Amino acid sequence: MNDVLRVEDLHVSYRRAGGRVPAVRGVDLALPAGGRLGLAGESGCGKSTLAAAVLRLLPKSATVTGRVLLEGEDVQEMGWGRLRAVRWARASIVFQGAMHSLNPVRRVGDQIAEPILLHEKTTRAEADRRVAKLLDQVGLVAARAAAYPHELSGGQRQRVMIAMALACSPRLIVADEPTTALDVMIQAQILRLIGELVAEHGISLLMISHDLAVLAEHCDRLAVMYAGRIAEEGPAGQVFADARHPYGRALAGAFPRIGDPASRRGPRGLPGDPPDPAQLPEGCAFAPRCPIAVDACREAEPALIAAGGDGERMAACIRMDALRGAS
Incomplete structure (x- = not known):
């Protein structure tokens, strides 16, 4: 299996x-392996719940069915010892x-060293050398290892x-x-840093954001999530430029485009x-929010x-043809 992560029929x-x-x-x-998948959607659409399910970080009030496979191994079936070994x-x-x-x-240096000492059973001196190298990779001087979180700026803490x-x-990250x-400005630096590091180390990336434009720039593929389901998925640039679901179209239209006066003066929103x-x-x-919905849309979930x-695009909409006509 070449997929680092597979999510199959996940329900949370x-x-x-009240139930x-x-x-x-x-x-x-x-x-x-080495892929970059973006997951977009408004707050409350289930993105963070899905992210927490990947590493089984959900609270006890959550019930999970389906499978989350990390390199073919189901996270839901791992014992606590195995799960602890997998995390980090x-x-x-x-x-x-x-x-x-x-x-x-x-x-912060102690906090970075902790997973190294736990998982690799190395010496403290070697862990400290690794911490200094990691801080250098994220653009911080080694001396910042002695700082407490409140002594760092927001961007520096995110680099940590x-x-x-x-x-x-x-x-996988x-x-x-x-x-x-x-x-x-700091957002752009952090996103560029993440992109460079995952490419350099060959790491797979699942990036979650409400910002479709950011995901389109930094990811290979893009999945748009709404009300707990995937509404659309495909190559990131295509989904952003030519969404096949009215929700994806609305998210993309909410961002003014550089060099496009019409979008800057009248960005399309979503009521x-x-x-x-x-x-x-x-x-x-x-x-209920769709501008092209018809009675059939309210009868069954698409x-x-x-x-x-090309088989690379997927969408959960019975009105795709009408959406193209409305472009």
Whole structure:
């Protein structure tokens, strides 16, 4: 099997007072060795739940069915010892809030060294040399290893998180909104850094963001998620430039394009919000917000089907022809 990550018919629901609420509903994804897959969608569409499921980081209130395969091994069937060995060493994660992810009372160098000492049983001196090299790779001087998280800027803390993710040379990195709290200039630097490092080390990347433009620039393939399901998937540039699902079209249209005065003066938005997972509408979950929905859209939930002759595009929409006509 050449895929570093395969997600097969994944369902995740959370226990609430009124019963179980679905967050991820039948998702299938594949990420090959060295590939870069972007996962886009608004807040509440299930992206972070899917990311947490990859490394089995979900709370006890979550129920998971389906399979999450890391190099062919099902994460859901791993014992705790095996799971602990897999985290950081084979797959690691970069969270969106570094200040909340780093231990505020430990120096950042110690936190980067911890997975090295745990997984590789090396000496502290060798771990410290590795920490210095990792900090250099992410653009920080070795002396910053002695700093506490509050002594670093937001961009520096995020670089520390990336160094931690690389510490044990994993096969997969999951980046969950890695630049949300950063300003635009620092965002660009961090995204460029992640791209360069995963390419240099041959690491597979699952990057999650609400920003379709960012994912289109930094990923090979792009999956658009809505109401817990994949609405569209395909080559990143094609999905961004010519979405085959009205939700993907709306996300792409929300970003003004450089050199296009019309999009800058009147960017297209998307009214309303994603549906409450506890009260999903009948049929297509996007139908209440869709400008081209018809009665048939509200009768049955559409399946993810081929959306292009090359077999590289998939979309869950029965109105694809009408969407092309509306371009």
